[in-house]
Amino acid sequence: MPALAPSTSLPLFAERVLADPYPAYDALRRTGAAVHLDEYGVWAVARHADIAAVLKAPEIFGSENGIALTALANQDVLAESVFASDGARHSRLRDVLAPHLALRTMRTLVTRIADRADGLVATYTQPGRFDAVALARHMVCDTVMELMGLPSGDRDVLLAGSAAVFDAFGPYGTRYQQALPLASRMAQVLRDTLTRETAEPGSWISAVFAAVDAGRIDEADAIPLVCAYTVAALDTTVLGLADCIVQLARHPRQWQILRGDPLRWSVPAFHEALRLEAPIQGYGRLLTRAADIGGVRLDEGEQVWLLYGSAGRDPHRWGDAADEYNIRRYRNNEHLAFGGGSHLCAGIPLAELQARAVLRALAARCTHLTLDGEPARALNNLLRGYREAWIAVELSPHTCARDTGSSQACRQGAAS
Ligand code: HEM
Incomplete structure (x- = not known):
């Protein structure tokens, strides 16, 4: 893991987090574009824009x-x-x-x-x-x-x-x-x-x-x-x-x-x-070569965990009312x-x-x-x-x- 890269001891798969993951997602989105989950040895990617970018590059994120x-x-x-x-x-x-x-x-x-x-x-x-x-x-x-x-x-x-x-x-x-x-x-x-x-x-x-x-x-x-x-x-x-x-x-x-x-x-x-x-809520990809995610440098062979459940709540994509259910929301089918x-x-x-x-x-x-x-x-x-x-x-x-x-x-x- 590169020095000074964002990391956390957050137990993403603990029952209390699985029961209500949204505070954890919010914290991850605020912490960085890719945040190392120390307990699992993978990088959480929680922001809508970063997940969308990773999905568009399957030759790098296999x-x-x-x-x-x-x-x-x-x-x-x-x-x-x-x-x-x-x-x-x-x-x-x-x-x-x-x-x-x-x-x-x-x-x-x-x-x-x-x-x-x-x-x-x-x-x-x-x-x-x-x-x-x-x-x-x-x-x-x-x-x-x-x-x-x-x-x-x-x-x-x-x-x-x-x-x-x-x-x-x-x-x-x-x-x-x-x-x-x-x-x-x-x-x-x-x-x-x-x-x-x-x-x-x-x-x-x-x-x-x-x-x-x-x-x-x-x-x-x-x-x-x-x-x-x-x-x-x-x-x-x-x-x-x-x-x-x-x-x-x-x-x-x-x-x-x-x-x-x-x-x-x-x-x-x-x-x-x-x-x-x-x-x-989440799914993995493996880096086939070194790459940046939102300015965080990851090495070949590292794994990212794409938090689809977090992307849908990202206020940068969905605005301040991201947590509200609104069937008339503009282009809501662009979720991940x-x-x-x-x-x-x-x-x-x-x-x-x-x-x-x-x-x-x-x-x-x-x-x-x-x-x-x-x-x-x-x-x-x-x-x-x-x-x-x-x-x-x-x-x-x-x-x-x-x-x-x-x-x-x-x-x-x-x-x-
Ligand atoms: C609300 C319902 C569904 C949801 C939320 C859902 C969600 C997903 C997601 C997130 C992936 C992508 C996984 C990745 O990142 O690689 C996926 C892939 C896939 N889904 Fe669905 N799915 C749904 C219904 C269905 C249905 C009805 C089928 C019918 C057969 C289906 C067949 C597949 C297949 C075959 C893949 C793998 C595609 C590939 O790897 O090329 N899914 N689905």
């Missing part, structure tokens, strides 16, 4: 061997995955499912997703209160597993495995130890379930096997690729969507704005929640909760499509949302969100989204 805090996770769990590869290999892996996640493909899914959201929202809200996390889990798991071509019976194993992989990106410790068996169980279930013979035509899995057969990727890459997309698509969207519903319940005025024009405001409401509470650069999230259109469908179905059915007790947090080394979040609703006199024509409007909106 993902290979750099995205998790420990060598074991980087080499044994993530090695050569789409997340943890660079250059030509990364493009080759990412290209396999790119057409399945493209906007034009999402347009063909609008009706199916809107119908699913209408049905689930009708069922969940009927008793007058519902758990936003349970609704989001149901919506996201059914959607992703259907697209992937996975049997729905494996849902709980995959959800637990998805969260565990993100825990395993963090430092060695209890949380890390507990995560490993869950992540291995998920990988085992996928290995046991997935075969060419059982792959549904048109599913993501069949596209992965087709890429193997065409010689575009190796056989050994097939299951890890499916694993990576499963991990990436599940808990992230569940946490982001549930948090968005919680924000709208906490902010009745924002809910009324959304209800006034759901077609226009559903996606901005989702992005504003992601900006404020990034489901993936989806990362950026060559590793920008591959599933943004799918996440938006699901969020739009659920929020529009809720808007069609519920005149008011209020918190029914304080939501319970789930702690994870990387992920931020709730384990349970009960919402009380007042149902509109026209409670069926389909009867009010919202499904039709939703489909038009999602396709636009």
Whole structure:
């Protein structure tokens, strides 16, 4: 570490910091562009502008061997995955499912997703209160597993495995130890379930096997690729969507704005929640050569920890009201909760499509949302969100989204 470089003993992954990381992020942003976290041996990058600059330079800030805090996770769990590869290999892996996640493909899914959201929202809200996390889990798991071509019976194993992989990106410790068996169980279930013979035509899995057969990727890459997309698509969207519903319940005025024009405001409401509470709070990169971050000189081989959760709260980017939930905030989709650069999230259109469908179905059915007790947090080394979040609703006199024509409007909106 260079002399006089900013450093701190801040325990970023201690439970009390994971429960409320924002004072720590504020301190890091004030301390410097890159601040050495002595306990973990990495450099925290907490300012929006510096994180955005790092993401734009993947040739200097590489993902290979750099995205998790420990060598074991980087080499044994993530090695050569789409997340943890660079250059030509990364493009080759990412290209396999790119057409399945493209906007034009999402347009063909609008009706199916809107119908699913209408049905689930009708069922969940009927008793007058519902758990936003349970609704989001149901919506996201059914959607992703259907697209992937996975049997729905494996849902709980995959959800637990998805969260565990993100825990395993963090430092060695209890949380890390507990995560490993869950992540291995998920990988085992996928290995046991997935075969060419059982792959549904048109599913993501069949596209992965087709890429193997065409010689575009190796056989050994097939299951890890499916694993990576499963991990990436599940808990992230569940946490982001549930948090968005919680924000709208906490902010009745924002809910009324959304209800006034759901077609226009559903996606901005989702992005504003992601900006404020990034489901993936931090992620690593490894320096392939010496470089400056905002005037702090780092050496080749050092690791940076990009705090996406801090970027969304940075007053230099978002102004003095950075901590407020405001769905009309100008260009709020420029947050970094989806990362950026060559590793920008591959599933943004799918996440938006699901969020739009659920929020529009809720808007069609519920005149008011209020918190029914304080939501319970789930702690994870990387992920931020709730384990349970009960919402009380007042149902509109026209409670069926389909009867009010919202499904039709939703489909038009999602396709636009
Ligand atoms: C609200 C929901 C989501 C959030 C917040 C989110 C967040 C992120 C972030 C921060 C990254 C970049 C990691 C990095 O810095 O390298 C990422 C990458 C990725 N995401 Fe998402 N994601 C979401 C939903 C999805 C969905 C629905 C999919 C669908 C399959 C998906 C697939 C991926 C993949 C494959 C990558 C790796 C891309 C690469 O390394 O080239 N994500 N996501």
